[in-house]
Amino acid sequence: MEDRTSRVDPKLLELLVCPLTKGRLSYHAADNELISEKARLAYPIRDGIPIMLISEARKIED
Template sequence: MSLDPALLAILACPEDKGPLYYLDSEQVLFNPRLSRTYEIRDDIPVMLVEEATTVDDDEATRLNALIAERSIAPTFES
């Protein structure tokens, strides 16, 4: 199940307040500026900084490639 577009339009990173990328296949929201993912559990984004996962350079590159390949738009335009 995918997240509601109205919800996606208002989601921002709780740390830097910037847009995120919703990777449905990964069930995460990704912040490429901080190389951080926010897990989606039971269709609910977990937007707590202390529960976020900082990904290594290889994983960040892979997620950025998915965003480019699938032309995924950010949650909002900054």
């Protein structure tokens, strides 16, 4: 059974952009993160709320 609180509204995802690059984000369901390929950052989603702070983002390593 899927936890509905961890899901993000798809309409919200369409509106969100990376705060650093202002670029598009992609949703990575397995890690429950929003990914900015351009900035190489992964923004966490906690309790269904995207945490759009650069200081909270995880750096994506090669």
